[in-house]
Amino acid sequence: MSAATAQEMSYGEAEYLNSCAVCxxxxxxxxxxxxxxLLKHPPDLTHLSERNGGRxxxxxVFATIDGRYAIPSHGDREMPVWGRQFLEEDxxxxxxxxxxxxxxxxxxxxxxxxxxxxx
Ligand code: HEC
Numbered sequence: 001m002s003a004a005t006a007q008e009m010s011y012g013e014a015e016y017l018n019s020c021a022v023c024x025x026x027x028x029x030x031x032x033x034x035x036x037x038l039l040k041h042p043p044d045l046t047h048l049s050e051r052n053g054g055r056x057x058x059x060x061v062f063a064t065i066d067g068r069y070a071i072p073s074h075g076d077r078e079m080p081v082w083g084r085q086f087l088e089e090d091x092x093x094x095x096x097x098x099x100x101x102x103x104x105x106x107x108x109x110x111x112x113x114x115x116x117x118x119x
Pocket of ligand 1: 015020022023024034038040041042045048061064065077078079082110
């Protein structure tokens, strides 16, 4: 990716394309190429507001992406626990508490980006 492209793109969008599009699809419709290989199909992320009475469920989406504090409900989670995965990378660069700040920021950027995908 060229520097110009990276600047035009928001952090959330760049991160989404990097880490999420492979399952959820470039436009968030749940049609990424890896989806066919999972037991549970990755959900469409463009109708989360619609299914929540027209309001974007920000904190639920944030917690779902983070995954570290989720209560296991039905069966296993197929999506990676991003909070743990990001923190592992970020703590190497910023230390444990700095890493936590950066990880939280990354998840906010992703949540904000998913909000822009709502139809
Ligand atoms: C390996 C495939 C895969 C990747 C990569 C992936 N997801 Fe998921 N995602 C899933 C699956 C499958 C579910 C359904 C719940 C489950 O089984 O974990 C899900 C659920 C979700 C949900 C909950 C949707 C709802 O209906 O409430 C959100 C939000 C989400 N993913 C966002 C993301 C974001 C943001 C990323 C990138 C950081 C990402 N996903 C990367 C497979 C993936």
